[in-house]
Amino acid sequence: MKAWRLSLTDERFDYRELPDPEPRVAGVTVRMDAAPLLSYLRAFVAGELPGYLPPGGEFTPGTNGVGVIDRVGAQVYGLAPGQRCCCRRTWRRRRTCRSRPRH
Numbered sequence: 001m002k003a004w005r006l007s008l009t010d011e012r013f014d015y016r017e018l019p020d021p022e023p024r025v026a027g028v029t030v031r032m033d034a035a036p037l038l039s040y041l042r043a044f045v046a047g048e049l050p051g052y053l054p055p056g057g058e059f060t061p062g063t064n065g066v067g068v069i070d071r072v073g074a075q076v077y078g079l080a081p082g083q084r085c086c087c088r089r090t091w092r093r094r095r096t097c098r099s100r101p102r103h
Helices: 041-045
Strands: 002-007 012-017 028-034 064-072 084-088
Touching: 028 084
Parallel strands: none
Antiparallel strands: 002 012, 028 064, 064 084
């Protein structure tokens, strides 16, 4: 997969090839079509947002987005590869919605 990666140790932000992630138990992997880079990303990375600290080392920035389910893990019911979905980091329970056909 291709992904934007931000490295805090050597201050790099680059787009590169990474191994495809494996879905966790009761989880899915999503091929993201769109994800925002929020206006407060710079303050987050600098550790200037009270209560929020960036992960150490390297990470893919983003908080939510839309895409297509790529693979499902064990104990996933009602979701399947190919379904469109939206992702939010604050969702803790299963939430689904019907996809509209693309025109």
